Structure formats: structure tokens, C-alpha cells
Amino acid sequence: MINFNRVWAMVYRYTLNLLHTYDRLTDMFYWPFLDLVLWGLTGLYFIQSSNNPHTLTIMITGLVFWIVIWRAQYEITVNLLWEIWDKNLVNIFVSPLTIWEWIIALIICGFTRLIVSISFSALAAFILYKYNILIYGFYLIPIILSLALTGWAVGFFVGGWLIKHGQKIQTLAWTGVAALAPFTVPYFPLTILPDWAKTIAYFVPPSYIFEGMRNLLQTGSFPIDKLIISFFLNVIYLILGILFFVFMFNRSRKLGLGRLI
Amino acid sequence: MNKVLEVKNLTKKFGNFIAVNNISFSLVEGEVLGVLGPNGAGKTTTIQMLLGVMDPNLGKISYFGKDFYKNKVEILKNINFASTYISLPGNFTVYEILNLFASLYEITNKDFRIKKLLSEFQLEHLIKRRYHDLSAGEKTRLVLTKAFLNYPKIILLDEPTASLDPEIAVVVRKFLKIQKEEYNVSILLTSHNMSEVEELCGRVLILNHGKIIEQGAPEILVKNMTDCQLELTVIDDNKKATIFLDKNKIPYQVNRYTFTIWLDEKNIAQFLITLTDEKITYQEISINKPNLEDYFLQKIGEKNDKF
Numbered sequence: 001m002i003n004f005n006r007v008w009a010m011v012y013r014y015t016l017n018l019l020h021t022y023d024r025l026t027d028m029f030y031w032p033f034l035d036l037v038l039w040g041l042t043g044l045y046f047i048q049s050s051n052n053p054h055t056l057t058i059m060i061t062g063l064v065f066w067i068v069i070w071r072a073q074y075e076i077t078v079n080l081l082w083e084i085w086d087k088n089l090v091n092i093f094v095s096p097l098t099i100w101e102w103i104i105a106l107i108i109c110g111f112t113r114l115i116v117s118i119s120f121s122a123l124a125a126f127i128l129y130k131y132n133i134l135i136y137g138f139y140l141i142p143i144i145l146s147l148a149l150t151g152w153a154v155g156f157f158v159g160g161w162l163i164k165h166g167q168k169i170q171t172l173a174w175t176g177v178a179a180l181a182p183f184t185v186p187y188f189p190l191t192i193l194p195d196w197a198k199t200i201a202y203f204v205p206p207s208y209i210f211e212g213m214r215n216l217l218q219t220g221s222f223p224i225d226k227l228i229i230s231f232f233l234n235v236i237y238l239i240l241g242i243l244f245f246v247f248m249f250n251r252s253r254k255l256g257l258g259r260l261i
Numbered sequence: 262m263n264k265v266l267e268v269k270n271l272t273k274k275f276g277n278f279i280a281v282n283n284i285s286f287s288l289v290e291g292e293v294l295g296v297l298g299p300n301g302a303g304k305t306t307t308i309q310m311l312l313g314v315m316d317p318n319l320g321k322i323s324y325f326g327k328d329f330y331k332n333k334v335e336i337l338k339n340i341n342f343a344s345t346y347i348s349l350p351g352n353f354t355v356y357e358i359l360n361l362f363a364s365l366y367e368i369t370n371k372d373f374r375i376k377k378l379l380s381e382f383q384l385e386h387l388i389k390r391r392y393h394d395l396s397a398g399e400k401t402r403l404v405l406t407k408a409f410l411n412y413p414k415i416i417l418l419d420e421p422t423a424s425l426d427p428e429i430a431v432v433v434r435k436f437l438k439i440q441k442e443e444y445n446v447s448i449l450l451t452s453h454n455m456s457e458v459e460e461l462c463g464r465v466l467i468l469n470h471g472k473i474i475e476q477g478a479p480e481i482l483v484k485n486m487t488d489c490q491l492e493l494t495v496i497d498d499n500k501k502a503t504i505f506l507d508k509n510k511i512p513y514q515v516n517r518y519t520f521t522i523w524l525d526e527k528n529i530a531q532f533l534i535t536l537t538d539e540k541i542t543y544q545e546i547s548i549n550k551p552n553l554e555d556y557f558l559q560k561i562g563e564k565n566d567k568f
Contacts, residue, residue: 003334009364013350016361020352087348091407094312095365096337255275256315258305261347 002104006097010105014079018113027074028113032067032121039063040129054217060131061213062186064121068144069184069206070177071117072151075110077158077173084166087261099249103242106159107152114148136213139222143209146227149234150205154180156241160248166260185210205233262289264326265415265447266311271320273306273471280306281317282471288415291445293437295458295479298468299561304451305346307468308417311449312342324415338366343408344419345401351393355384355403358392359410366411378406381436383429397424405433409440416440418450422457430457437461455554465553467560475560479553486551486559491522491529494545502541519545526550 018024043059052058083089092102122133136143158176161169183197184206193201201207208230216222252260266288273281281303288294298304309315311322313333322329324336349358356375363371379385382402387395395403401424408416421437422430434457440446452458458465459479467475475482495502495518502520506513511532513522524532529548536543 003367005367006365009361012364013361016353016357017350082350086350088350090309090312090314090342090344090347091349091362092365093314094337094340094342095362096334096367097365098334250316253314254316256306256309258309258314258347 002098002101003096006095006101007105007108010092010097010102011108014082014105014109015112017079017082024078027078028071028117029120032117033124035063035067036060036121036124036128040125040131044129054214056129057131057135057217058214059187060125060129061133061136061217062210064118064125064133065143065147065206065209065213066181066184066186067121068114068118068147069151069154069180071114072110072148073155073158073177074151074174075113076106076152076155077162077176079106079109080159080162081167081170081173084162084170084260089257089260093257099246103156103245106155110152110155111148114144114151118144136216136222139212139216139227142227142231143213143222146209146230146234147206149231149238150180150184151177153234153237153241156238156245160241160245163245163260164248164252180204180206183207189214203233205230205237208233264288265290265324266449267321267323267326268311269321269323271307271310271322272318273303273310273315274318279471281310283320284468284471284473285320286466286473286476288447288449290414290447291441292464293441293448293450293462295462295465296449296451296468297455297458297465297557298451302468303471304468305419306471308342308344308419308449308451311417312340313337338411339413340415340417341408341411341413342417342419343404343421345404345421345423346419347404349392349400349404349407352391354389354391355379355395356388358403359407362407363410368410374410375406378409382406383432398426398429401425402429402433405436412444413446415447415449418448420452421450422452422454434461455552455557459553467557469561482556483551483553486556487525487527488523488551489526489529490549490551490555491524491532492519492545492547492549493522493543494519496542496544501539502536505536505539505541 039059040056043056046059047055083092125131125133133140154177158172161172183201183204185193185201186206190198190201190207190211208226212222212226264287268287269285271281271284272279284307296304296307306315310317313329324340327336329336353361359375360371363375368374376385379388382405384399384402384406387399392400392403405421408418422433425433437448438461441448450461462479464478465476465482466473499515499518499520503515506520506522511522511524513520
């Protein structure tokens with residue numbers, strides 16, 4: 001049974017850690033802002049030679065939505081790594097904290113940071129380019145939720161490897177999700193992908209969201225079927241991701257969690 | 262005697278290497294049990310299994326008569342752990358760390374408990390200091406403070422006083438004695454400090470190559486050792502004494518005029534008479550009775566000879 005006092009204790013732990021660690025704040029604000037400036041200016045340049053009036057919107061939306069996936073994954077893997085860096089993993093698992101309570105705490109932390117990051121990015125995009133994320137209306141909620149699910153699923157897959165192999169492969173915490181990026185088609189339509197990549201993209205949930213987003217900009221409606229497929233795949237991947245994480249945690253415990261520090 | 266921890270046939274293998282080999286022991290309420298052994302003997306592996314952060318290949322662990330793996334959450338609420346080799350969140354203050362763990366253990370009246378323990382471990386003036394700004398000794402005391410937050414019935418300590426100043430180590434030992442005597446806390450501790458083990462532990466286990474090679478009360482184990490260490494400094498030259506010791510096959514070491522000789526306690530008087538008869542004169546003499554360290558070294562030496 002889940003004990004929410006212990007879940008909140010871990011949320012407190014990661015929130016405090018964020019506030020005490022300035023480079024985490026950099027990750028939250030600096031990189032999204034820099035990306036917005038860079039890609040926004042690139043979009044402004046492309047718009048001069050493009051017939052598509054939505055070029056800038058597509059690029060900024062692609063970027064802001066990609067931040068959702070990235071932040072969701074990043075918060076899970078980096079919070080996990082902090083326990084290893086702080087040599088604190090054994091301390092928390094000799095307490096009554098269960099793996100499921102830890103997972104819930106990681107998701108809650110990931111979600112709150114994601115909301116902060118996306119709010120900041122949306123505000124920055126509005127100030128810099130008069131881009132309003134609210135053009136997606138009520139679709140925004142399921143879109144963000146679906147993208148967050150992808151981030152969490154990847155986060156738990158990567159987290160599974162990290163909990164087994166520790167700091168040796170810690171670079172995956174930052175780069176793991178990037179491998180998916182080309183197949184999520186954030187800035188370009190699915191049709192331009194080669195066939196093999198297209199096949200992969202069909203199994204990558206955000207590709208449906210980004211395709212739907214472009215559809216909405218051109219036709220004014222978001223294809224519900226794409227949203228449903230995206231959710232369906234995400235739920236399956238998230239369940240598999242969490243099960244994989246728990247499986248790898250148990251395998252790691254066979255060897256002893258103490259070796260990770 | 263009420264057994265609070267019972268370990269049966271505990272075994273841990275890593276590939277072909279057997280780190281812990283079929284060990285069984287128990288801990289009774291209010292007992293302080295010392296686990297001794299050289300590096301690589303299996304002490305830390307055993308403690309990790311007792312804490313549930315490493316799964317054994319074989320064997321059973323029961324706390325308070327209940328299977329550990331089936332009642333893990335309930336049991337972990339009542340035990341705790343401290344080690345010199347484990348750290349705490351570096352960028353947290355002392356208070357934040359203790360508040361975090363007090364919340365994980367769902368301690369009621371957290372602030373009262375935190376302040377009381379900080380005062381016991383003489384850390385109250387550091388409450389706002391960050392962990393990574395503490396000295397090694399202060400970190401060790403904070404880890405111990407964390408370990409006592411949940412009023413544990415059993416506490417597992419891995420070298421609790423390593424890196425502490427002697428005077429602070431005394432404070433910690435005193436605290437541990439109070440926990441045992443007044444609150445009936447059972448303690449399992451590993452230490453390389455034999456005098457500490459002799460002072461605190463009612464019983465010790467000696468581990469070597471993953472096996473328990475000896476166990477018992479320290480004073481009884483030491484009593485089994487009959488050899489005393491005799492140090493004497495001879496006058497003039499050491500030749501006569503060397504010939505005499507070699508002839509009688511008495512083990513010794515010599516450093517210039519000072520001999521270190523190992524003798525059965527009951528033979529010492531006769532030995533000194535014989536020295537006088539042999540006209541071997543000496544000016545200084547000291548007799549050291551064996552202690553736990555001598556016993557430990559002897560046992561480990563014996564076993565290692567066999568491996």
C-alpha cells in the first residue's frame with residue numbers, strides 16, 4: 001500500500017535539492033530560453049523563404065512540446081542519479097520507503113517541474129515572438145499529458161539501466177531521450193522521413209502529437225484518432241517502462257545497492 | 262531471551278565467489294553483538310542483506326519473529342543503520358537532512374526528536390550548516406543522529422566511531438550504552454577498534470572468508486588464549502638469551518637488547534627462575550595479557566594459513 005507521507009518526504013527531498021542546486025535551475029530555465037532564441041531566430045529566417053505562414057509557429061511549438069518530453073524524462077533520471085551522487089540510495093532504501101512510493105514521488109516531481117518549464121517557455125515564446133501556446137485550446141491538456149507520458153516512459157527505461165549500472169552510464173540521463181527526437185517529427189512532417197524511419201515513427205507516440213499539431217494549424221482541428229493512438233502507445237510504454245525499472249531495481253538489489261555509491 | 266533477529270544459513274554468491282557462506286546467528290533484545298573480520302570477510306555484505314539492500318542467494322532473515330522479506334516495510338520502521346561509508350545529501354543542511362528522514366520514518370513531534378538527538382551528539386550548533394561543509398567527525402555524528410531518529414529497536418552500525426576524535430568517540434560509546442541499557446535497543450556493530458568492541462559488545466562473531474570462524478563473549482574468547490606477551494631487556498649482550506630461547510624452542514622476536522617472548526601464563530614464573538639460573542640478567546620486564554585483538558589476529562592467522 002502506498003504511504004503518501006513517505007511520497008511527500010521524497011518530493012520534499014527533490015524540491016529542496018532543486019532549490020539548492022543552481023545548475024538544476026539552469027537546466028530548467030537557461031537551456032529552454034537559449035533554444036527558444038536560437039530556433040525562433042532560425043524560424044524567422046526560414047519564414048522569409050517559405051510559403052508556409054505557420055513556419056515559425058511550427059518551430060516554436062515543436063520546441064516547446066519537445067521541452068515537455070525532455071523535462072519529463074530528465075527529472076526522473078537526474079533525480080535518481082542524485083541519490084547515487086549523494087551516496088544516499090542505501091539510506092532511503094533502508095527506510096520503509098518502497099520502490100512504488102519512490103516512483104510516484106519521481107513522477108510528481110517530474111510533473112511539477114515540467115509545468116514550471118513549459119510555463120516559462122511559453123511565456124518567453126510569447127514575449128520574444130508573440131507566439132501564444134493557447135492557440136491549441138483545450139487540446140493543450142491532453143497534448144502535454146501525452147508528451148509527459150512519453151518522457152516518463154523513456155525516463156523509467158533509462159532509469160532502469162542507471163539503477164543497474166550506476167554512474168558508468170550516467171550520460172544516458174541527459175542523452176537517452178535524444179535518440180527518439182528524429183522519430184517524433186517535431187519540426188518536419190512524417191512524410192519526409194525515409195521508409196525505415198517512418199516505420200519506427202509509427203511506434204513513437206509523440207509523432208502523432210506533432211503531426212496532429214501541424215494538422216490543427218492548417219485545418220483548425222486536431223485529429224482525435226492521432227491523440228488516442230498516442231495515448232494508447234504511451235500507456236503501454238509507461239507500464240513497460242515502470243515494470244522494466246522495477247525489474248532492474250530488483251536485479252540491482254541482488255548485487256547490492258551499496259555498490260552503486 | 263527474546264530473539265529480535267535470527268539469521269539462518271545466509272549465503273551470498275557473486276558468480277563463483279562465495280562472499281557469505283551459510284552463516285547463522287541471532288541477536289537478542291538489548292544485546293550488543295560485534296561482527297569482526299578482516300577486509301573482505303563478508304561483514305558489509307552481511308549487513309547489506311540484513312538491511313534488505315542486497316538479496317541473499319539462500320537463507321532466511323527474521324526480525325521480531327517475522328520473515329524480513331514478507332514484512333519489510335513494517336520491520337524497516339523499527340530498525341536503522343549508520344555507516345561511515347554512506348553519505349547524506351551534500352547540499353542539504355543538518356536540519357533538512359534530519360527532517361527528510363524523520364518524514365520517511367513518519368516520526369511524530371519531529372522537531373523535538375531532532376533537537377534532542379542533535380544535543381546528544383553535540384551537533385545543535387550546526388543545525389543550519391550544509392552537510393558538505395561538516396568535518397568528517399561531524400558527518401559521522403550526523404549519520405548516527407539519523408540512525409536513531411526512529412527510536413529503532415535494532416540498529417546496525419558499520420564502524421560507528423571511525424573518523425571520530427577520541428573524546429567524541431567516548432560520547433558516542435556512552436550514547437550507545439544508554440540506548441542499550443535504558444531503551445533495550447539491540448545493536449549489531451562492525452568495528453576495527455577492538456578495545457571498543459571489548460567495551461561495548463556482550464558477544465562477538467568473527468568472520469573470515471564469509472564464514473563464522475568463532476563466536477562468544479569477548480572475555481571468554483580471550484580467556485582461551487593462554488599465551489602472554491613478555492617483554493624483557495637484557496643487560497650486556499643478547500647472545501646468551503638467544504641461544505637459550507632457541508634451545509628451548511620458545512617463540513620470540515628480538516630488537517637489539519629487547520626480547521618479545523610468547524609464553525603460557527602459568528610458565529612465566531618458572532621461565533624467569535630459569536633465566537636467573539642461566540645467568541641471563543635483565544633490567545626491564547613487562548607482561549602483557551592477551552586481549553581481543555591478539556585473539557582476533559591469532560584466529561585470522563590460523564584460518565588464513567589453512568586457505
